[in-house]
Amino acid sequence: MDSSFSHDPASDQVLDEMLHDALHAIRKHFGMEVAFISQFELGRRVFRYVDSEVSFSPLHVGGSDSLEDSYCQRVLDGRLPELLHNAQANAEALTLQATRMLPVGAHLSVPIRLAGGETFGTFCCFQRQPDLSLDERDINFMRSYADFVGMVLSRRLVGGALLHTLRARILSVIDGECYSIVYQPIVHVVEHRLVGHEALTRFTAEPARPPDQWFAEAAEVGLQEQLELTVIRKALLNLHRLPGDTYLSLNISPETILKGAVPAVLAGYPLERIVLEITEHASIEDYSLIATELAPLRAKGLRLAVDDAGAGFASFRHIIKLHPDVIKLDISLVRAIDKDLCVRALAAAIIRFAEETNSKVVAEGVETAEELAVLRTLKVSKAQGYLLGRPVPYESLALSGYPPGQPGSLGRSHD
Template sequence: MTGVFHAFTSAKKMARAGRRTLRLMVARPSVQGASPTHATRITLRTEPSMQTREDKMSILDVDVCGTPQQIDEIVSDALRSVRSLLGMQVAFVSEFRDGARIFRHVDADADFSVIQVGAWDPLDASYCQRVVDGRLPPLMRDACQEPAALALPVTTELPVGAHLSVPIRFRDGRVYGTFCCFSTFADASLTERDLGTLRLFADFVAKLLERKSNETTRENIIRERVRAVLDGRHYRIVYQPIFNLEPNALVGYEALTRFSLEPVRTPDAWFCEADEVGLDEELELAAIRAALAVVARLPTTVYLSLNVSPNTILKGSLASALNGHPLERLMLEVTEHASINDYERVAATLAPLRQQGLRLAVDDAGAGFASFRHILQLKPDVIKLDYSLIHGIDRDGDRRALAAAVIRFAEATGSKVVAEGVETEGELQALRELNVNKVQGYLLGRPAPYPGDA
């Protein structure tokens, strides 16, 4: 049996032991490319029943850790579980939409292919609508013995024997559709307790589908917002200078993206949202292409540093975006905040570009453990010390010690160090004493449009 079935079976045992509020965890292996596992936390309440010897159980809350695809898998588990438990040939979840009943999830015997996922029929000709509005009972041991069911041709054509169906309702009262089980043969053994089991599963599925619906709505809003940024070019590039301390000279710029569309938020938030809806590569490459517009105007001794995520590196379009530009004057920065699942692929993808002179930097070193993994695995040309490490370094011995360790590592491995986020003379002096020669920060220059740009 599936994890969902075991969860509810365990809940019944705990209810008999006297527990009234139960919290269960259902874990499943992940789909390919997703996180290793995902889990669903289920909170149930049991109440003593006056009619039966077994407690009545209801779903209080469902907390899903997973993608919409993973939610679909859990719903499929629930269908499979309840169909097996009740001994039915078919179980399905239908959605009511625009006058149609659409079969969203189906679990059936191998030799039963009448109902397929995505198929639909008129809602007003279905059992489902009649169960919701009360014209048909939710439990029929033999639909052929129910006059209202016999009025529908499908009852004798299929035929329909045992049939259980309950509405799937969201918290606001909306009916999503129905959770239904049926067989072509009658089953006189079905009881109200079986119907109660179906209602429990339907309640569980309702909370899953409501979460999925809300998440889909949220993703659509995000997608429209990011698409508006891309289509309307509601972004601009600003450049923060990078200086050599000895001698005091401008050696580079870091290109940073600023967004002008509401709602106002940090650039990181825009890029994170783009990643959520699969527009991360398009947005990053748009920003990179816009930033590259100044390369021809840069002094020949000045390089341009571009931020890029591992996903964009792996998707393959980065090389074409950089094509035609002097790679020996460009540097890519991979942030600490971006996770990398396959360092070998990232390194192999970048290798031809690095052989042509492109430099690689690991950004935000010192901000977290991931940056050190990036450094060890990618062997960057430049290590950028994070603001969190630089801020107050002149007054904090621990920060100074950690920075010194990274600097010694860079010296031993042939990497250069750039300190970012330098805001005070004290921080600058501390970095001089640590033999850091390249710095950037508000003390030296704020991000701004390139001279001559609007």
């Protein structure tokens, strides 16, 4: 049995509180002094949840004892009944030291079984005094609660097993380098010259799916920073091979920035040739922390970009709070910019805002000549997209001749 008990701390806390509250209510309902949920592990009985009277607390959460020397084992194998009105009157119970030492009077114990029928442990209540009023109805109530606990714990343990599987998959991608870096040209479309590249990740592992889903899964299992920094390191290996007057744009989440490892990763590289793109689509809780973390790097030439401007409210907050050097116009605006006047008006407003705040605009996802023509009329000078160049491995980069189908070769500029 996978006994892992940690996969989502927030949901685990809710579960813990729910089970403990229910355990307390049932103990009070029976008028017992102690109630607990135990788990069987490697021949021992581990107390996972305990509720007891303040004046009598013989057990504690995390404590354990020998399973063989417990009421639980004897109830499971039939040597003891699930309901004991008075353990002092049962010969088998008297063979257990706890019966005499605590002592144990009334005792109820039922197994907790997981969804697959496997025994997780037991749900037990006891007190030091006998109770002759307990009957079959009470033990049935205990069984119903044990069924509920088994159902909830099954979901929790399945979640833990799933988490383990997902973590193993992400780690195998990282360790096995089951990914590659491709570089998409960023072009000055007015002056017809190459100004930079965006580094993008392509995954070769199964299941086949978009890169953002791999990064989302890594975040879900606590490996976001490790995966992001791994691909950034690999992308930077080709920076010195790219034209010296162009820049490299790298995607990164706010969470990874706040971990504090970015300066070490970028150490030794020319920061004036690097742009960090904030990829988060949700609102950031404290923008000042991001700004503080990046301030020393920006002072040395690093530039900051906000990705997907216009895709949602969060991107506008990023722009206002982070004061980026580059605002990347979202593909959802670019795709409709030559057909939808409302979209064009929104794009124009973002472009005007960028002018007022001294930011540069890069349009993403340009695929048609019509889109590019409208962007030019809106005074967008820089763009990327399939019309201008597809993402390709460094070895396949054609460092001249962009955009395709247009005469002449691209000049190069660090603008």
